[in-house]
Amino acid sequence: MKIAIPNKGRLQQPSLQFLSSVGIKPLATDERSLIVPTSWEGVQLVLMRTEDIPNLVENGAADIGITGMDYVIESRADVEDLIRLDFGKAKISLAVPLSWNISDVSELKREIKIATKYYNIAREYITRKNINAKIVKISGAAEVMPSLGAADAIIDVVSTGTTLKLHGLKEIDTVMETYATIIGNRYWLKSEEADKINLVLTMMKGALSARGKKMIFMNVKDKDLEKVLASLPAMLAPAISKLSKSDAWEVITVVNEDCLPEIVAKAMIAGAKDIVILGIEKVIR
Ligand SMILES: Nc1ncnc2c1ncn2[C@@H]1O[C@H](COP(=O)(O)OP(=O)(O)OP(=O)(O)O)[C@@H](O)[C@H]1O
Numbered sequence: 231m232k233i234a235i236p237n238k239g240r241l242q243q244p245s246l247q248f249l250s251s252v253g254i255k256p257l258a259t260d261e262r263s264l265i266v267p268t269s270w271e272g273v274q275l276v277l278m279r280t281e282d283i284p285n286l287v288e289n290g291a292a293d294i295g296i297t298g299m300d301y302v303i304e305s306r307a308d309v310e311d312l313i314r315l316d317f318g319k320a321k322i323s324l325a326v327p328l329s330w331n332i333s334d335v336s337e338l339k340r341e342i343k344i345a346t347k348y349y350n351i352a353r354e355y356i357t358r359k360n361i362n363a364k365i366v367k368i369s370g371a372a373e374v375m376p377s378l379g380a381a382d383a384i385i386d387v388v389s390t391g392t393t394l395k396l397h398g399l400k401e402i403d404t405v406m407e408t409y410a411t412i413i414g415n416r417y418w419l420k421s422e423e424a425d426k427i428n429l430v431l432t433m434m435k436g437a438l439s440a441r442g443k444k445m446i447f448m449n450v451k452d453k454d455l456e457k458v459l460a461s462l463p464a465m466l467a468p469a470i471s472k473l474s475k476s477d478a479w480e481v482i483t484v485v486n487e488d489c490l491p492e493i494v495a496k497a498m499i500a501g502a503k504d505i506v507i508l509g510i511e512k513v514i515r
């Protein structure tokens with residue numbers, strides 16, 4: 231089975247970290263090698279340009295791939311959108327020179343030139359918004375184009391807004407939200423390796439569901455059990471088991487990390503003692 235991942239750039243390290251969390255770790259080979267065996271037998275990583283991954287997954291060069299949603303849309307590749315990831319989050323936005331003093335697309339009056347590497351996304355956007363514009367297709371460094379006179383405005387990736395500011399530009403509209411995603415070849419279910427691909431996807435979903443979740447263990451006296459159970463959330467319901475030596479119970483449940491302080495406080499008031507909190511690696515549903 232082949233998994234396409236970015237060969238450089240923003241998404242590469244988080245992609246490797248994510249794969250490592252499901253037990254897929256690249257085995258050391260020549261660092262220039264673009265096909266890399268992994269610790270999971272039969273699973274290979276294929277290193278490719280982030281923007282090429284949608285088309286390469288569409289035509290079956292890789293079974294699944296990690297790339298940005300922006301490139302999935304831009305490429306128009308016919309792939310399956312399988313799992314949304316929690317990195318590579320940004321906006322693709324329309325930005326104009328600050329000196330224009332405008333804050334909305336409705337204030338654009340004359341025809342403008344927009345520099346972008348997202349030609350298809352930009353085309354669809356200006357048609358949808360009825361904006362009078364020509365598109366200048368470039369392959370990067372869009373922010374510098376207005377100051378060079380190569381374009382009036384840009385459609386590009388914005389995260390903190392620092393790059394726009396640095397180039398005297400101002401975001402006036404969001405074209406789309408983007409994030410890293412796992413895409414799959416449409417026919418992966420018919421692949422001889424469908425079972426393996428399915429298992430990899432299940433482990434990936436398990437790792438994502440486990441993010442931000444903790445397991446809590448606590449000891450509770452018989453008399454306090456009802457009150458403690460009532461104070462606890464759970465996936466289904468908290469588990470209880472009788473302690474061997476006293477008139478007490480061990481109570482176990484899974485909670486969101488964000489709610490931990492509140493849950494611990496309530497459980498302690500209800501009588502819970504000896505609270506142990508553990509991280510969770512995977513939640514497979
Ligand atoms: N500042 C950012 N914050 C979050 N995600 C980003 C940011 N810049 C780019 N991305 C996302 O990362 C993915 C890869 O971006 P991009 O093609 O710009 O490659 P890169 O990682 O910047 O490498 P390079 O530009 O050197 O090829 C895209 O899906 C893009 O939306």
Ligand SMILES: O=P(O)(O)OC[C@H]1O[C@H](OP(=O)(O)OP(=O)(O)O)[C@H](O)[C@@H]1O
Pocket residue numbers: 240370371373386387388389390391392393394
């Ligand atoms: O809003 P910001 O936080 O400034 O992020 C936006 C910038 O991030 C990306 O560039 P990157 O840093 O990946 O460098 P690149 O120009 O080499 O692609 C993108 O192309 C923008 O230029």
Ligand SMILES: [Mg+2]
Pocket residue numbers: 239
């Ligand atoms: Mg970049």
